[in-house]
Amino acid sequence: MQFLRSLVFNILLFTGLIFIFIIAIPTLLLPSKFTLFFGRLSANYIIILMRITLGNKVIFTGLENLKKVEKYFVASAHQSMFETFALQIPLNGPIFILKKELLKIPLFGWYLKKIGAIEIIRETTTKENLNFFDKINFQVNKENRPLLIFPQGTRVGPLDQIPFKKGVGRIYERLNLPCIPVALNTGKVWPKNSFMKFSGDIHISFLEPIMPGKEKDEFVKEIENKIYTEIKKYY
Secondary structure (H helix, E strand, O other): OHHHHHHHHHHHHHHHHHHHHHHOHHHHHOOHHHHHHHHHHHHHHHHHHHHHHOOOEEEEEOHHHHHOOOOOEEEEOOOOOHHHHHOOOOOOOOEEEEEHHHHHOOOHHHHHHHOOOEEEOOOOOOHHHHOHHHHHHHHHHHOOOOEEEOOOOOOOOOOOOOOOOOHHHHHHHHHOOOEEEEEEOHHHOOOOOOOOOOOOEEEEEEOOOEOOOOOHHHHHHHHHHHHHHHHHOOO
């Protein structure tokens, strides 16, 4: 039965997203707010589809923490593709940091460029990457949207506790903004690189903001501890 549910979900997921991407093509010629609308539409479509086909309920907690500071950036755990869509709803279309290869995907990559996604070539030192933090600072100051980063650097298993990338500390130091950590358990129902999807509640928790002014290594340790401690509560 779970295989059948996963099959139906995957078919409707990709056909639905392709349809949304196609009807959103004209937004590439319009202001980015129209493209961002279709990003949130995609997120809502996926949440409804998961509820109908898999019985999942998505629970956002700690949303009040988004109102405690006027400007901030978000550092989220990363367990599946789901949160890249779902977080667009409460964050109202965030600025993404992502690997350069994603920008080369037809339609999907075009939309990412349109909404001001910031690219990085992972595990290399290039002239482009040396300007990486300048790009972030410029984009955050330009847009009235929060930056969203995944400090683990890649999707991980639900209970895997890999060290956070040091780059999140440099971003925190450079932006001089509060950081809101996000803990989640999406990998429990949508494992990375898996055809199978599972039932169960999905928790996405926005934790208390970490204010600017800390030493960057101290900040990385604190946010890592906060997120992993919260994730343990889901299991």
